[in-house]
Amino acid sequence: MYDRLNGGAKPRRSRRKAQDAAVLPFTQAFVAKRPTYGYRRITALLNRELRTQGLPTVNHKRLYRMMARNDLLPERSGCDRPERSHDGKIIMMRSNLRWCSDALEFTCWNGGVIRLAFVIDTHDREIIAWRAVPQPHRVLV
Template structure:
C-alpha cells in the first residue's frame, strides 16, 4: 500500500464523512415540487419532473431544466415519493370465489373444463350456472374442441330454460 493512500485514509477518518450533497438551488425548487405534489398526489418523480420543467420554462425562474435524478433526490429527502408498487393489492380485497346475489336470474356465469381419461382422450365441458342458487342451467360435453357456436347454444338454452321460448332476433 502506498504512503499517499494510507495517509489519505487516516486523514479521511479524522476529518469525518463529508456532508450530504446539497445544492443551494434545491431550497428554491422544493416549494415548487411540494406544490406539484399537492396538486398531483398520484404522480411519481418522473411526472413531477415533467410538470416542473414545463413550469420552469413558462415562468420567470433561473433554471433552464431540472434533471429527474435531482428531483428524485429532493423528493426522497423530503419524503414526497410515492410508496413503491409491489404488485400486490391490499389484503382487504381477497376474493374467496363467492359471488353474492340476492335473487335468481340476476347474475349468471359460464365456464369450461377438461377431463383427461385413461384412454388418453379428453372430454371438454362448457356450462352456464346461476350464481344465486348454483344451478347448472345448461351444458355441453364433447371430445373435440369447444367452438363459439357451442357456447352460444349453451347460453341460448339457458335463456330458454329460465324465460321460456323467446323469439330470436335475425341479423
Template sequence: MSTVAKVLSVSRSNLIERTGKPSKPRGPYRKPDDLALLAELRPIIDERPTYGYRRVTALLNRQRRNEGKSVVNAKRVLRVMQQNGLTLQKHTALRPTRTHDGVVVALRSNIRWCSDHGDQQCLIRSMIAARSCG
C-alpha cells in the first residue's frame, strides 16, 4: 500500500481511508427530457389507468412514430412512471388456499358417487359385441 501511495503521491492514511469507505451514493437518475416524456405519458395514463408500463410504452411509441419522433425505451418509461407514482400495484398471485380434508359434499343425501370409467368400458364392449354379432 505504501508503494501505491508513493506512486500516486498521496498519504498512505488517505489511501487506506478511501479504500475502506464506499463511494458517494448515487442519486436518482434523471434525464433532461423526462419532464417532456412525463407530459406525453400523462394523457395516456389518465385515459387508461389500468394499463401497465409495457402497454403504455406501446401506445406512446405508436403515437411518437405517427408524429415522426424517435421511440422510447420501455425501461425509461417504467423509471419515469415509478418516479412519479404512476405505476400499478404489484400483482402477487397469492390466492387463498383451499383445504383438502377428503370430505365430499353431496347435493342431497343418499347420492352415490362413482366414476365414468366403468360406464365407458361397458359401452365399448357392447359396441364391439354388436359388431361381431351383426
C-alpha cells in the first residue's frame, strides 16, 4: 500500500496493442478516403465496418489516442485566433454618446439592504444619475 501511494507502482501499459495494430489499417484507409473527418466520424465508419465483419467495436477515445499517435488527426480549424484587439476600454469622442449602467446591493449591519443604481457617461466617466433605495423599486429597473 505504501509503495502504491508514493509512486512505487509501475505505470500502466496499453493492453490492446495487438487490437490497435489490427484496427490501424482500417483507420488509415478511412482517413485516406475522408481526410476531413475527425475521430468521431471515423469511429462511426470504423465501427460500422467492424460490425459487418463480426469484430469488436472501438471506443472513440481509444481511436482518438491511436489516431494522435499515428498523426492521422485532421488539422484543427479556428485555432489561429487573432490577439484580442479590445482591451476593455471604451473610448468615445464626446459626452452623451454612450452610457453604461450598473446596480449593486449593500447589506447593512441591521440586516437591511440598500440597492444602488447609477448611469455613467463613457467619455468622461461622469455619473449622470444615481438612485439608492432600501427595497426593490421600479425606478431601478
